[in-house]
Amino acid sequence: MKNDFLQEMQERGFLNQCTDLDKLGEICEKKSISGYIGFDCTASSLHVGSLLQIMILKLMQKHGHQPIILLGGGTTLIGDPSGKDTTRKILEKSEIKNNIKSIKKVFNKILDTSNKKVSPVFVDNADWLTKLNYIQFLRDTGSHFTINKMLTFDSVKLRLEREQSLSYMEFNYMILQAYDFYQLFKNKNCILQIGGSDQWGNIVNGVDLIRRKLKKEAYGLTSPLITLASGAKMGKTEKGAIWLNEDKLSSYDYWQFWRNTDDRDVKRFLNFFTEIEPKELNEIINKEKNINNLKVLLANETTKILHGKTASKKAEKTAKDTFEGGGLSSGLPEITIKFNEVEQGINILDFISKNKILLSKSEARRVIANKGFKINNDIIEDEKKIIRLKDFKNKVFKLSYGKKKHYLVKII
Numbered sequence: 577m578k579n580d581f582l583q584e585m586q587e588r589g590f591l592n593q594c595t596d597l598d599k600l601g602e603i604c605e606k607k608s609i610s611g612y613i614g615f616d617c618t619a620s621s622l623h624v625g626s627l628l629q630i631m632i633l634k635l636m637q638k639h640g641h642q643p644i645i646l647l648g649g650g651t652t653l654i655g656d657p658s659g660k661d662t663t664r665k666i667l668e669k670s671e672i673k674n675n676i677k678s679i680k681k682v683f684n685k686i687l688d689t690s691n692k693k694v695s696p697v698f699v700d701n702a703d704w705l706t707k708l709n710y711i712q713f714l715r716d717t718g719s720h721f722t723i724n725k726m727l728t729f730d731s732v733k734l735r736l737e738r739e740q741s742l743s744y745m746e747f748n749y750m751i752l753q754a755y756d757f758y759q760l761f762k763n764k765n766c767i768l769q770i771g772g773s774d775q776w777g778n779i780v781n782g783v784d785l786i787r788r789k790l791k792k793e794a795y796g797l798t799s800p801l802i803t804l805a806s807g808a809k810m811g812k813t814e815k816g817a818i819w820l821n822e823d824k825l826s827s828y829d830y831w832q833f834w835r836n837t838d839d840r841d842v843k844r845f846l847n848f849f850t851e852i853e854p855k856e857l858n859e860i861i862n863k864e865k866n867i868n869n870l871k872v873l874l875a876n877e878t879t880k881i882l883h884g885k886t887a888s889k890k891a892e893k894t895a896k897d898t899f900e901g902g903g904l905s906s907g908l909p910e911i912t913i914k915f916n917e918v919e920q921g922i923n924i925l926d927f928i929s930k931n932k933i934l935l936s937k938s939e940a941r942r943v944i945a946n947k948g949f950k951i952n953n954d955i956i957e958d959e960k961k962i963i964r965l966k967d968f969k970n971k972v973f974k975l976s977y978g979k980k981k982h983y984l985v986k987i988i
Contacts, residue, residue, distance in 0.1 A: 579604040581639035585797075587854040588847045590632055592773045592798040595783055600768065600795045604641070608693070611636060611768030611797075612644035612760055614701075614753065617652045617675040618667065621821035622682060624833070625811030628799055628848055630686055632770055637687060637694040644697045644766055645683055647676045650705030651752055654745050676700065682820045686881055697764070701756050717758075720788045721751055721781070729777035750778045757782030761794050773798045802848070805840035816935075820882060826909045827883040831891035834875035836980055842870050850877035898974075898982050908974070908984045913963075915987050921962040924949070933977060943977065950976040 579601040585591040594600060603609060613629050615622060622630075633643035652672050655665075667675075680698060687696045726732060729750060735742045757779070760766035769779050779796035786794040802810040811818050818833050819825040837845055843861050846852065850873075852860070864870055872892065879888040894908055911931050913922070928940040928949075941959050943949055949956040951963075952973050963985075967973050971987040 581636065581641060584635060584639070584854065585632070588635075589844065590628070590635070590799050590848075592800045593776055593796075594798075595780065595796045596793075599793070600797070603767070603795075604639075608640045608642065609768060610642045610644055610697070610760075610764060610766040611770055612646050612699075612757075612764075612766050613770045614646040614648055614651070614756060615679065616648045616655070617672050617679060618655070618665075619817075620675050620678040621819040621824045622679055623811040623817040623819050625802070625809070625817075627811075627820070628802060629770070629772070630683070631849060632799060633683075633696065634687055634851070637691070637696075640694060642694050642697065643687065644699060644760060644764060646699050646701055646756060646760070647679060648756075649673070649676055649700040649702030651701055651749060651756070653702075654749055654752070672702075678821060682882070685883075699760070699764070701752075701759075704759050705752060705755070713755075717755055717785070717789075718751065720785055721754075726750065730774065731777065750781055753778045754781035754785045757794065758785050758789060761786050761792070762790065767793075768795045768797060770797045770799070773801050805838045822883065827879060827887040828891045828894055828909055830882065831875045831879045831888065832895065832980060834878045835871050835895065837871055837874060839867050842867060842874060846870065846874050846877075849881075850874065851881065852877065908982050910984045910986055911975070912986050912988045918963065918965055918968070918987055921964050924956060924961040924963060925959055927963055933975075933981075933983070948978050950974075 581604050582591070582597065582601050613633060615626060615629075633645070636643045649669075649672050652667060652675075653669070683696055683698075689695050726747070727736070731750065732742060732747065753775075757766075757769050760769075769782055771779055776796070776798050779798065783794045783796050786792055804810060818830065834845070834849075846857055846861070847854065850857070860873070861870065864873075876888050876892055879891055883891075898908060913927075924944070925937045925940050928934055929937050934940045934943065940949075944956055944959045944961075947955045947957075951967055952969070953976070968985075968987060973985050975983045975985050977983075
């Protein structure tokens with residue numbers, strides 16, 4: 577395989593499976609192609625579990641190919657059963673529309689939108705799926721799928737083996753995803769679909785459908801599903817998802833997430849989530865013996881890609897001021913509290929719960945019992961602690977949860 581795009585995919589560890597790697601490499605070597613990745617719009621932001629896919633789209637642009645981003649306004653109405661034990665929550669069309677609008681912001685920040693040749697193309701499969709005639713669709717498309725084969729795909733088989741319900745609605749998802757690829761191939765000259773390894777069956781279905789209906793060749797490629805060295809799921813923490821939209825997670829908290837990467841994951845994540853050239857990265861990794869310096873590099877580079885260079889530098893400075901200086905830093909995430917609340921006094925458990933620092937009061941009690949909360953570096957000893965004016969200095973105090981989570985609490 578001589579193609580630079582696929583070569584770098586392999587070097588970075590992005591490549592898991594491909595329907596015909598050699599043939600795809602030949603085509604990419606001769607001309608620029610269009611390839612797509614689909615994203616369900618079940619929330620107003622994607623989280624870092626989707627970041628590897630976005631980095632692949634960015635890599636396509638680097639090598640002169642055009643990414644197509646399918647935002648699944650149609651398929652989100654149903655829900656992808658892949659990797660799920662239960663049926664997804666059904667969303668209203670208005671919710672999905674708002675989610676699509678919000679999710680687009682991240683792509684426009686990370687991807688190159690200035691070069692028309694590789695600028696991302698956004699499509700919404702609601703544009704064609706919601707207009708389908710059911711009987712005609714069954715005749716023209718459903719006839720190319722067999723129940724026998726559909727039952728062999730993991731998204732179906734695992735649910736049935738566990739005796740967990742799988743609705744007819746969800747069962748149809750793989751046909752709709754295949755039809756998406758068919759539509760994009762026919763109307764956008766899109767020859768490649770990319771997805772996580774759990775999407776392999778759905779992608780192959782699309783390749784087969786195009787071959788059957790149009791007598792032409794399309795290609796499918798998957799990336800590995802990322803699991804952390806700790807065994808935890810990528811993108812989830814004890815506080816919830818690591819969102820990509822800044823209105824759901826501050827640039828500082830995003831920086832901190834990467835700074836706190838498990839030692840065993842750092843080198844792999846530098847390849848996955850930064851734009852440092854593989855050769856240069858190998859030299860840095862071999863030369864740098866201090867793993868914490870590599871973690872800072874990872875945090876800086878990932879934050880720069882999403883939030884920009886200024887936000888990345890500010891987050892690093894804030895962390896340095898907070899952890900090394902032990903003082904207050906204006907770059908910390910802020911929590912505001914009204915003057916009359918402070919005047920009356922507010923219980924620490926109520927404050928933690930109200931501001932969603934932890935998910936429950938019982939968890940907050942446990943952390944306090946283990947001396948895990950501090951106000952201005954003083955341990956909170958009692959869960960009955962009342963926050964009062966004396967806790968503030970110039971209307972501000974620092975609330976610390978463990979060694980790595982800090983907040984500025986300000987009176988307004």
